[in-house]
Amino acid sequence: MYDVLRAYAGCNELSGTVDRTRTELTSPGSSTTDHACTGETAEVETAILTTLRAKVTYTIDYNRLTLLTPAGTGLDLTAVR
Known part of the structure; x- marks a missing residue:
């Protein structure tokens, strides 16, 4: 199943599609804008884009989304109101 991907990574916008199974996500052909990014924001953006x-494998537990690459790195995201 393909879903639309739109995200803000810190300095740049990411867009594309996501192929989703029950346990994995892949984002073939996603693209980003090309704004300069420095400091801690650049580090966070690099982690987001690399992941x-x-x-990645993903798990959802209530308001928490965990994304893990085969190398064991990834993102742990929490939804807040």
């Missing part, structure tokens, strides 16, 4: 460009 989203890999094939």
Whole structure:
């Protein structure tokens, strides 16, 4: 199943599609805008983009989304109101 991907990574916008199974996400052909990014924001953006460009496993637990790459790195995201 393909879903639309739109995200703000810190300095740049990411867009594309996501192929989703029950346990994995892949984002073939996603693209970003090309704004300069520095400091801690650049580090966070690099982590986000590196994770989203890999094939990742995902789990959802209530308001928490965990994305893990095969190398064991990834993102742990929490939804807040």
